[in-house]
Amino acid sequence: MVDDDIRHPVIVDTDALIAVANTSLWSRITATLNVTTTNVCYHELKRHVRENSEYAPEGTQERWLHDGSKTALEPFDDDENTSFTAVPCVPRPHGEDGGETSVQTEVHQHLELYRFAILMDKHGRRSINRVFDGAEETTGKAVAPTFLLYLLLDAGECSVEEFCQACGEMLRGEGWTGYVAIQAAWEAIPVDCSQYLSNDLLP
Amino acid sequence: MATNNDKIQFRGSAEKEATQIVDQMRLGGINISELARQGLQEKLRETLSDEEKITLHRRYKEGELPEEVARILLGDSLEDIEREQKAFEEASELDTSGVFQE
Numbered sequence: 001m002v003d004d005d006i007r008h009p010v011i012v013d014t015d016a017l018i019a020v021a022n023t024s025l026w027s028r029i030t031a032t033l034n035v036t037t038t039n040v041c042y043h044e045l046k047r048h049v050r051e052n053s054e055y056a057p058e059g060t061q062e063r064w065l066h067d068g069s070k071t072a073l074e075p076f077d078d079d080e081n082t083s084f085t086a087v088p089c090v091p092r093p094h095g096e097d098g099g100e101t102s103v104q105t106e107v108h109q110h111l112e113l114y115r116f117a118i119l120m121d122k123h124g125r126r127s128i129n130r131v132f133d134g135a136e137e138t139t140g141k142a143v144a145p146t147f148l149l150y151l152l153l154d155a156g157e158c159s160v161e162e163f164c165q166a167c168g169e170m171l172r173g174e175g176w177t178g179y180v181a182i183q184a185a186w187e188a189i190p191v192d193c194s195q196y197l198s199n200d201l202l203p
Numbered sequence: 204m205a206t207n208n209d210k211i212q213f214r215g216s217a218e219k220e221a222t223q224i225v226d227q228m229r230l231g232g233i234n235i236s237e238l239a240r241q242g243l244q245e246k247l248r249e250t251l252s253d254e255e256k257i258t259l260h261r262r263y264k265e266g267e268l269p270e271e272v273a274r275i276l277l278g279d280s281l282e283d284i285e286r287e288q289k290a291f292e293e294a295s296e297l298d299t300s301g302v303f304q305e
Contacts, residue, residue, distance in 0.1 A: 009301045034304055083304050115297055122283055129290065141294035144287060150295065155303060175253035180280060183260070184287030189295065 006085040007113045008034035009140075011106060014044040014099035015120030016145040018068035022173050023166040025158055029148055030075045032157045034083045040093060040102035042076055042086040045069040064173055100124040104131075107142075111135055117142040120177065144181030146170065150189060164193035211243065244275050251276065260284075 012020075012035055020026055029035075048069035056062035075084035089102040100121055107114050107128050117128045119142060128142035149166050152158040158166075167182045174181070186193070226232045251259070256277060263273040263281075274281060 009299075032304060034302060116294060116302070122287075125290070126286075141290055141297060143290050143294045147291065147294060150291075151299070151302060154295070154299075176256045176280075179253075179257050179260070180284055180287060183284050184291050187284070187288045188291035 005087055006036070006082055007087055007110060008036040008083075008085065009113065009115040010034060010118065010148075010151075011036045011038075011103055011114050011116070012041075012118040012145075012148070013037070013103045013120065013124065014041040014048075014069075016118045016148075017041065017045065017072040018048070018065065019120055019145040019170050019174055019178065020148050020166075021072035022064060022068040023149070023169045025149055025152060025162060025166040026071060028152055028157055028162075030084065032152060032155065033148065035075075036085045036087055037076065038089040038099065038102040038106050039086050040089050041099040042073070044099040045073050045076075049073065068173075097121070097124075104128055107131060107140075111139060115140040116147060118145055118147055120145055120174070120181075122177075122180070144184065146181050146185040150185060153189075153191075160191055160193075161196050163191060164196040167193065168197045211239075247276060248278055256280070 010033060014037075017037065020029060046069075048065045052062045052066035052069075054063075054066050054070075056066065075081050076086050078084070087106065089106050091105075092098075093101040093105065095101075100119060103117060103119060104124065104127055107117050108131055111131065117125070117132075117140065119125050119128070122144075125142040125144070132140045132142065146167060149158070149163055149170075153160070153163045167185065171178045171182050185191075222233065222235050222238075226235070259268060259273065259276050260280070262268040263270070263277070
């Protein structure tokens with residue numbers, strides 16, 4: 001694990017990493033963006049790989065967690081890669097939502113260094129946004145994982161079609177939670193996905 | 204199938220007895236209709252699957268579902284989407300230096 005304390009402006013939690021790692025744009029993300037996570041999230045990914053079987057049937061939550069976590073770990077495990085870093089969170093939180101809590105703590109402690117906090121859970125985002133909003137001037141924003149896909153689109157690193165497909169993949173994997181995130185993205189940046197996605201998925 | 208003229212009724216003698224007992228215990232009694240209304244909302248939301256929620260939200264967006272009904276079924280999610288949208292818009296205005304690999 002790269003434990004070199006490099007803090008990029010984008011910090012991502014466990015569930016958000018899994019969500020984007022399960023889309024076909026993940027390799028583009030690892031080649032384009034600088035991403036930081038916490039050591040707690042890193043270990044959560046490791047635990048998901050260990051505790052969920054790689055032989056679980058395709059399409060199950062277990063398989064989704066295993067494959068997504070395994071894929072998400074690769075760039076962090078690459079010692080040559082300084083674009084994907086894991087930073088130690090002190091004190092280290094425990095329990096179910098330890099990863100998410102660690103991102104909140106980390107943002108709190110290094111508020112000026114982070115601009116985009118990407119979390120899957122809406123409560124986590126709300127809590128970080130309170131911290132950002134309470135700062136002297138708006139330094140950053142907590143947003144849903146679709147924002148990582150948007151960054152690619154905005155930088156011209158993926159096409160509208162690829163963006164829409166990846167949103168569709170996330171939607172299928174994350175159900176209602178993903179739908180809320182994707183719906184918000186579609187409304188915030190009016191992208192027409194009607195050519196690329198089946199009707200039941202569209203905004 | 205339920206129509207607009209249907210009263211919401213159910214047979215439940217044990218439930219009725221249970222509510223009467225609680226009603227008698229309390230000085231001011233309890234508002235059974237209000238409780239039933241809240242309970243029904245809560246249970247309706249609980250029974251919805253992710254796919255059903257997605258379908259309902261899409262119908263609401265297309266104007267096929269009145270907002271009042273959408274709020275009963277989807278609760279805070281409607282505000283969540285609006286809040287998310289605002290956060291997303293604000294985030295897309297922020298400086299992206301350091302975000303992309305050199």
